[in-house]
Amino acid sequence: MNQAIQFVDRYTYIKARNVIQFEAIVSGMIVFCFVKYSGKDVNDYLDNNKFDLEELATELIEEEAYNEQGEIWIK
Secondary structure, eight states: OOTTEEEEEEEEEEGGGTEEEEEEEETTEEEEEEEEOOOSOHHHHHHHHHHHHHHHHHHHHHTTOOOTTSOEEEO
16 A cells, blocks of 8 residues: 555545546645446445545556546546
C-alpha cells in the first residue's frame, strides 16, 4: 500500500453523468477519481467493489494516468 495515497471515505453518484466520484489525497493534493456506473443500487455496488476501485485508482495514480483535468478514470 502506498502511504502517499489515501482515500476519503466519501462516494458520490452523479446521475447526470452515470458515474461514481470519489477522492484520493495524493501527497496532500486532492485527485478526483471516477468510474462509470449505471446500475440501480450504488450502495450495494460500493459495498462489493470499494476496495477494488481504490486499488485500481492507486495503480492508475502510480502510473500517472491522469486526464487533461487531472482526474483518474477507471475503465
